[in-house]
Amino acid sequence: MNEREKNGPLLDNGEDSERVLIVDDDPSMRTALLETVKRLGYSAQAAIDGSDALERLVRFRPWLVLTDLRMPRLSGLDLIKEIRSRSPQVTIVLMTAYGTIETAVEAMKLGASEYLLKPFSMDLLERTIVSLKAGREEGLPAVPLAQSTESRAILTQDPGMVRLLSTIEGVAASQATVLIHGESGTGKELLARFIHARSPRAHRPFIAVNCAALPEGLLESELFGHERGAFTGALIRKIGKFEMAHTGTLLLDEISEMNLPLQAKLLRVLQEREVDRIGGRDPVPVNIRVVATTNRALYRDVEQGRFREDLYYRLNVFPITVPPLRERAIDIPLLAKHFVAQSASRNGLTPSTVSESALAHLQRLAWKGNVRELENVMERAVLLAGDGPILPEHCPSEMPSEPLGLPLRSQQPTNGSLWEMERELIFKTLARVKDNRTHAAKELGISIRTLRNKLREYRESERPLSIPSQ
Ligand SMILES: Nc1ncnc2c1ncn2[C@@H]1O[C@H](COP(=O)(O)OP(=O)(O)OP(=O)(O)O)[C@@H](O)[C@H]1O
Ligand SMILES: [Mg+2]
Incomplete structure (x- = not known):
């Protein structure tokens, strides 16, 4: 179990991710902030000072706290420290009119994600919130670690x-x-x-x-x-x-x-x-x-x-x-074992050992799809090998070593030819990923442009009458 699973999901599910807490002792500022934050579609509460904020933090459980720096009872910096020790996953933005760079740096050290110098426009606030939210959704931790x-x-x-x-x-x-x-x-x-x-x-x-x-x-x-x-x-x-x-x-x-x-x-x-x-x-x-x-x-x-x-x-x-993987073959055994361990732990299995013969075989393959292909091959190998060690036959290359690399139209579209097999592989892959070309290209280990060219080629070959003779 990793850190994130232990502490509960980083991204709070459901309502938590919709709540924002505002902390400011100035009533007109509170009103303006509440309005902007609500307009962005969040539900918001406002606290009048740091201690009020700490109480609300427990009950309201926001994903984001926007806090003022100078407030009676508990200052913004002390509040950040407190929040960090209690709810490490909360994103914090410090708003300060006393914006010396030192305070901002101090705030960041304590775990604020961002600071805004007052006076700031509501538009800037809006953009800051949107970008912080996007950062969370990308899985970035609120604390810069x-x-x-x-x-x-x-x-x-x-x-x-x-x-x-x-x-x-x-x-x-x-x-x-x-x-x-x-x-x-x-x-x-x-x-x-x-x-x-x-x-x-x-x-x-x-x-x-x-x-x-x-x-x-x-x-x-x-x-x-x-x-x-x-x-x-x-x-x-x-x-x-x-x-x-x-x-x-x-x-x-x-x-x-x-x-x-x-x-x-x-x-x-x-x-x-x-x-x-x-x-x-x-x-x-x-x-x-x-x-x-x-x-x-x-x-x-x-x-x-x-x-x-x-x-x-x-x-x-x-x-x-x-460099392509084949030019750093020394990495192949290392990566292969890593991917085996990774896939085993994802599937709750004991990692299989990778036999020496399999490692030697892996180092001989062309790896047109590079590390991603190796990752896929090893994931499959784990399942194919079952309880035993991984052997060469468990690790077939995904990529036919010739056809995808050849220039367009260099082969005759005859039945059972490499050209045919390649076309079939491409269509099967597309069907599996529901026509998502990016995913298909990734799985095939070719660029999206190559995929597009191939598809155009297939379309053209289905309209033989319209193709000029050469
Ligand atoms: N050196 C490495 N160590 C561990 N994992 C790696 C390494 N290189 C690549 N990977 C893994 O291989 C996969 C492919 O990597 P990545 O998506 O970064 O490649 P890419 O060059 O962006 O591919 P594409 O051109 O298809 O978009 C990812 O799952 C990545 O985590
Ligand atoms: Mg990429």
Whole structure:
């Protein structure tokens, strides 16, 4: 059982996650705050000072406490200390008019997640709450502790990877934009989270956007948000991911899949550090650290006019290339055993041993789907092996070693051919994941773009009359 399970779920279920406690000795401030918080859809209570707050904390059980600094009886800082010792999972925001940076730093040390300098606009308050909430939903702990990275340890014995990790630790501390390049399943997202976890933003939101998963129009409103009535169907105002990531880190996953018009808008955000909500009047300032990933060589896309050169240079401030698994075969046994242990513990089984012959076999496979494929293979192996040790036959590679890598149309679509088998595999996978292409691509260990190309190829091969002869 991990820490989180022991202390009950981090994300309170049901009503708890809907309650906000406001603590301020100024009645007009209390009223304004109550109004804003309720407008966001939370149920709220207000306490007139720290002791009142502690009593309400027990009965009301809020997920968020917004507290003033200077109050009679119990100060804001003392209140934060008290709350932390009693309810470690509560998110705390300190509001202070006496905003010296020292107080804010002190508050953060005591466990506040954020501070707001009075006077602040209700709009800023709203954005702060939205981004803190998003951070919680991403599973970030309310208290900035390094433990959160423990369960997602990056395992490696490969000297190149070790060097890479230490370089990354260095850059994590800075604000620099990082571009992570690597084949599918090599651990790009894991590294992006590592960068965030080792950065001064560790306890702020980490927001991930998969640029390949959404149709173009939706991606734009997902990123930028929109005002109510901005377009047909925009019934409520939506806060975009840029704003949710405010003060934290934004992961732009599969950035190469973003279309050119959206690339131009992204460039503007990165240059101006402000976001234009769709249908909004004034730009909204954002403070974000961007990490982008790609499984394609982006500069080639630049050469081919598919990716903006100026955006490329903006993103490529600190480029990282994650080597494919087959180039660090030394990690295969280590990772294989790790995944066996993980899957066994998830299924409540005693971990099987992995035989030497299986380890040797694993080191010979091509691992086109890289670490993710290894994870899937070992998970299956645990089930196939039952009580005995894991043997080579329990670990078939998921990936046919040839067909997916071959260029399009290089094979004849004859019955029983590799081409056929590949097509069948793709359709079966799509059916299993209910046509979610991102999931299918992940399972297959290919990029979403390759998947799209393959599907287009199949469609075309079903309309033989319309295909030109070559
Ligand atoms: N070095 C590692 N140690 C432990 N687990 C790893 C390591 N590298 C990758 N993984 C695991 O492998 C899986 C795939 O990693 P991740 O999602 O980060 O890859 P990715 O490069 O983002 O893949 P894709 O391009 O398909 O999005 C995850 O479950 C991740 O936790
Ligand atoms: Mg990824």
